[in-house]
Amino acid sequence: MSEDQQFTEIERLRLAKLQALRQQGQEPFPPRVERTHSTAEAIAAYEAAGEQPVSATLVGRIRSMRLMGKLAFAHIEDGYGTLQLFLRADDFGAEALQHFKDHYDLGDFVEAQGEMFRTKAGEISLNVKVLRMIAKAITPLPAAKDEVVDGEVVRHATLADPETRYRQRYADLAVNPQVREVFRIRAAILRALREFLDKHDFLEVETPVLQPVYGGAAARPFVTHHNQLKQDLYLRISFELYLKRLLVGGIERVYEIGRDFRNEGVDRTHNPEFTMLEFYMAYADYQRVMEFTEEMMNFVGKQVLGGSKFSYQGHDIDLANAWPRISIADAVQEFAGIDLSKYPDAASLAAVMAEKKYKVRAGGSRGKLIEDLVGDHVEPLLIQPSFLYDYPREVSPLAKSQPGDANTVERFEGYMGGFEICNAFSELNDPLDQQARFEEMGRSLKADDEDLHPMDEDYLRAMRYGMPPNGGFGMGIDRITMLFTDQPNIREVILFPHLRRREGE
């Protein structure tokens, strides 16, 4: 491929401008810049000085240009806002103005030194004395133009194609300010969660991403290989079993925020890698964790949104209302019209579901069928923050059974906006019961997939040393971010979501 063919016509023109700058002794990518004010600071300083001229050196990216014969206007954008540059032949120099017109483009980063003033049209601007290129843009940004309507900046014909936006997130972020805002909120959520947990004496830890035995959830793992050890390793599907080992070690309250990997289908609420918070709290049960969850989410709302109310996809949601707590049995009775106590086994439950024309999965256990009922008939209705509790034992191998009801475990899930946001239980700490559950699960999984044997002997050994009773909790950060930023798709809250590889890339 010749050099000409890898660049578009516009790019070749810009490369020529870059070469011209170099030939004139102006380095288009200098290593150091001057900056006395951000754009916001410069405006504040000018106002604070009673609108008397204030000297300032600003940096930023050129976002608009309006060129006239002996006068030019341009807006630059930095991390704090935008500001208009005013270049007039009288002050800036006729030759310098022509040089600017010939060599500077939208998207270039510049350093501008001059004095703050107000234009005749009333906009606080920088009357530029000296302008310098600090990073030349070869490829044009995909945005068209900004229009100011009632003080709001409206950007026209901006990058909209989702594929390009995700593959070239840098371009998306550069031209779509609302995308930057999503990730600012995401960071604020993480900060607030850490602040809350730290305040409550939790210790933040990091546990292995590469694991010889995966576990803690029912999901297919990614497999990788360590060459020197000649050993297959799995990317973790949860943190659970490692974090609970730490309770055995005497850490009473522990949490981890990090990445989980699940080799499963991809849709608008699932990405192959996603960010999870898990915490474990010794001497707490699932009821205590439920209260703590409400408290934590209200704290996050206050820190991130400044209150408890937000809107998600047209629904007004309020974190501060007491979160309704509904048992699985009551929820299924109310929303699916089935009294679970009358159908004690998979066959009879499947029969009544078929009678009601509900979807029935072939060969599903009673617990699995109950989960399906909840997923189809209850979950989509739970728009306001709500808890479902008391789950079937056979879909919860790490949760403690209810006293007096071995088939029901002390577990809850939190819902908001019509999807699951968290999952928690009174953690099983009886090593003998745990071993039986693993064996049970091994058998039921074996029927589907011979490869799935998540028996973790070392975890059982840890538990035999004695694990304090504790409540555990897991929450998907991506989904919380979707809710708080009103995004319908998980890819909108992940900077570089996974997409299929394109030919030749």
Next chain:
RNA sequence: GGUCCCGUAGCUCAAUGGUAGAGCAGUUGACUCUUAAUCAAUUGGUUGAAGGUUCGAGUCCUUCCGGGAUCACCA
């Protein structure tokens, strides 16, 4: 993986089976208070790829690539 929809200029989008277009961006010129600046002129295309039907395909058919929605899957 199944089904449906989509892919046209750098960006946003048009085009009954009949000459591939517009706005913005770009280029050239005019303009000393513009702000989607304005005015005049103008460049830019293997219509995602490869086949097929047809006198003629952006449009119809097949396969492939990529994306979106939905279903399946996901304690």
